[in-house]
Amino acid sequence: MRVLIFGCNRLSTSLVADLAKDDNHITVLGTERNCLESLAALNGVRVVLTSEPMMQDYLQEGGIDHSDVFLAMSFDDHQNILVAQIAKYIFNVPKVVCHLGSPQLQVMYAGLGLDVVGYSFGLMQDVRQAIQE
Amino acid sequence: MYVLIIGCSESGYHLSKALIAGGHEVVVVEKNPERFQLLNEEMGSVALLGNGTDETTLKQAGISRADVVVSLTGADATNLVISQMAKHIFKVARTMALIKDPKNEPIFHEIGVDVVVNSTHLVLASLEEGVPGRPLIHLMNLRVPGMELVSISIPGDSNIISKRLGEIELPPNSFIALIIKKTGATLATGRSIVEPDDELVAVTPAGNEQILYDILTGV
Numbered sequence: 001m002r003v004l005i006f007g008c009n010r011l012s013t014s015l016v017a018d019l020a021k022d023d024n025h026i027t028v029l030g031t032e033r034n035c036l037e038s039l040a041a042l043n044g045v046r047v048v049l050t051s052e053p054m055m056q057d058y059l060q061e062g063g064i065d066h067s068d069v070f071l072a073m074s075f076d077d078h079q080n081i082l083v084a085q086i087a088k089y090i091f092n093v094p095k096v097v098c099h100l101g102s103p104q105l106q107v108m109y110a111g112l113g114l115d116v117v118g119y120s121f122g123l124m125q126d127v128r129q130a131i132q133e
Numbered sequence: 134m135y136v137l138i139i140g141c142s143e144s145g146y147h148l149s150k151a152l153i154a155g156g157h158e159v160v161v162v163e164k165n166p167e168r169f170q171l172l173n174e175e176m177g178s179v180a181l182l183g184n185g186t187d188e189t190t191l192k193q194a195g196i197s198r199a200d201v202v203v204s205l206t207g208a209d210a211t212n213l214v215i216s217q218m219a220k221h222i223f224k225v226a227r228t229m230a231l232i233k234d235p236k237n238e239p240i241f242h243e244i245g246v247d248v249v250v251n252s253t254h255l256v257l258a259s260l261e262e263g264v265p266g267r268p269l270i271h272l273m274n275l276r277v278p279g280m281e282l283v284s285i286s287i288p289g290d291s292n293i294i295s296k297r298l299g300e301i302e303l304p305p306n307s308f309i310a311l312i313i314k315k316t317g318a319t320l321a322t323g324r325s326i327v328e329p330d331d332e333l334v335a336v337t338p339a340g341n342e343q344i345l346y347d348i349l350t351g352v
Contacts, residue, residue, distance in 0.1 A: 056234060056236035056237065076210075077214075078186070078208065078210035078211045078213070079210045081210065081213065081217075082209065082210035082213050082214075082237070082240070085213075085240055085243075085244060086237075086240045089240060089243045089244070090239055090240055090243065090278075104188055105214070108217070108218065108221060108222060111221070112217070
């Protein structure tokens, strides 16, 4: 699979390590130079250093038009929402997953048909459960 | 009309003043305390301190009864999120958003923002209008991705002068919609005759713009 990941951080680093095992072609886009350099050393991983004003050009440089999977994994909810929807609706990437930290936004975008991931739902339930125990 | 403006940059400030002067009801949400303070001193309860992507703030601003929500924050991504919240959570009838990266325009149309104001495009259009020697003006991008409306003024030495529009071979998917003469605007037909200093308003794919321009102004 050709996987394009937006955002370089501890989340995407673990994802890349996991996905790279299965012979996937992975490209990571991010503004975090050190994080990208550490990933670039891995086999089968390509990295692209980005800056926000030229986001769309970087998506194309990252090969969005022939990606099978797009993962918006930065810690900026608004940027993730923008690029995930560009991937889904403009470039018709078959599988798009969007990480969101805000529970409000998670509910809304899941309702709009985005595949949303984020820990706050589970976290809220865990806390509630811990209190009740 | 009740207009809710999110983000009070300079354009937000002047827009809200113009709307108030026009008799509209306006609330401006601004998250920067200093800028909010300035607004509050001048316009009182029109200004509301808060984050425009926060549901509680938006409810406080009475978003559900807004006729239009205008997103003018400095970040395209934030303006997209505000427009989608307005539309899907609060069922606002019309949304309008400012964008800086022209390439973001298609996704804003795709997700249903009613009016997309492309600041780069506006500056470019004024620049082209104000600078002599390149008489091609971008009027607007159409909703169909990649298609645009342009205006081209025809120099006196162009080789299409005195020709009928039907005789001119245009690039694929490009066509002339209007001819503007000193006497007024008329719908373009195959029999319309081009005269010096006419302005032709045309629809064209962005990629064919230069070819169209060369055909219409070439010597």
